[in-house]
Amino acid sequence: xxxxxxxxxxxxxxxxxxxxxxxxxxxxxxxxxxxxxxxxxxxxxxxxxxxxxxxxxxxxxxxxxxxxxxxxxxxxxxxxxxxxxxxxxxxxxxxxxxxxxxxxxxxxxxxxxx
Amino acid sequence: xxxxxxxxxxxxxxxxxxxxxxxxxxxxxxxxxxxxxxxxxxxxxxxxxxxxxxxxxxxxxxxxxxxxxxxxxxxxxxxxxxxxxxxxxxxxxxxxxxxxxxxxxxxxxxxxxx
Numbered sequence: 001x002x003x004x005x006x007x008x009x010x011x012x013x014x015x016x017x018x019x020x021x022x023x024x025x026x027x028x029x030x031x032x033x034x035x036x037x038x039x040x041x042x043x044x045x046x047x048x049x050x051x052x053x054x055x056x057x058x059x060x061x062x063x064x065x066x067x068x069x070x071x072x073x074x075x076x077x078x079x080x081x082x083x084x085x086x087x088x089x090x091x092x093x094x095x096x097x098x099x100x101x102x103x104x105x106x107x108x109x110x111x112x113x114x
Numbered sequence: 115x116x117x118x119x120x121x122x123x124x125x126x127x128x129x130x131x132x133x134x135x136x137x138x139x140x141x142x143x144x145x146x147x148x149x150x151x152x153x154x155x156x157x158x159x160x161x162x163x164x165x166x167x168x169x170x171x172x173x174x175x176x177x178x179x180x181x182x183x184x185x186x187x188x189x190x191x192x193x194x195x196x197x198x199x200x201x202x203x204x205x206x207x208x209x210x211x212x213x214x215x216x217x218x219x220x221x222x223x224x225x226x227x228x
Binding site: 032034036041042043044045046049089091093100101102103104105106107 | 145219
């Protein structure tokens with residue numbers, strides 16, 4: 001079956017440090033992966049995505065790395081700020097279906113200490 | 115521009131009652147998705163619409179749950195004979211086209227069944 005999961009439930013970092021949030025997936029047919037940020041009381045907010053034909057993609061202060069060999073996904077946040085404190089979810093929308101249905105992991109809480 | 119909106123933001127109902135949750139997608143978005151999020155978990159897919167038709171309802175837990183999108187814009191999620199286990203945040207998302215990976219989420223409706 002399909003499952004997407006995160007390695008650590010909570011990550012605590014110092015303001016200004018870099019953060020790395022990890023995710024493992026089990027469906028080798030997955031062709032697309034997304035990272036979402038969710039603040040308390042709000043819906044998930046799109047951060048960055050990556051297709052399975054890529055192994056790295058960069059955005060503003062964020063980088064997503066995909067290792068298909070070990071089915072691992074990571075989100076790197078540079079110079080972490082207090083506003084980055086939130087729950088981060090990885091999600092996959094994979095296989096041959098094209099419905100856009102997303103399968104989410106359980107989430108990692110990022111706490112940024114001032 | 116306006117994002118995805120959901121009403122009500124909070125709904126408290128008694129066990130056995132009927133509830134309706136409304137979603138207004140971003141104007142022009144043809145695809146609409148419903149997810150359910152329990153405390154401490156990632157969102158769980160319920161149903162997806164392309165236009166007026168439900169293209170994938172594989173996530174609906176049972177026949178007490180039903181959703182409509184009669185004019186291809188606003189959608190209503192309907193829950194009959196509510197149970198305490200239905201308590202969760204119900205999230206709606208929309209995307210430009212079918213299979214559009216970048217889904218924009220609304221703030222959710224928090225449903226509490228007493």
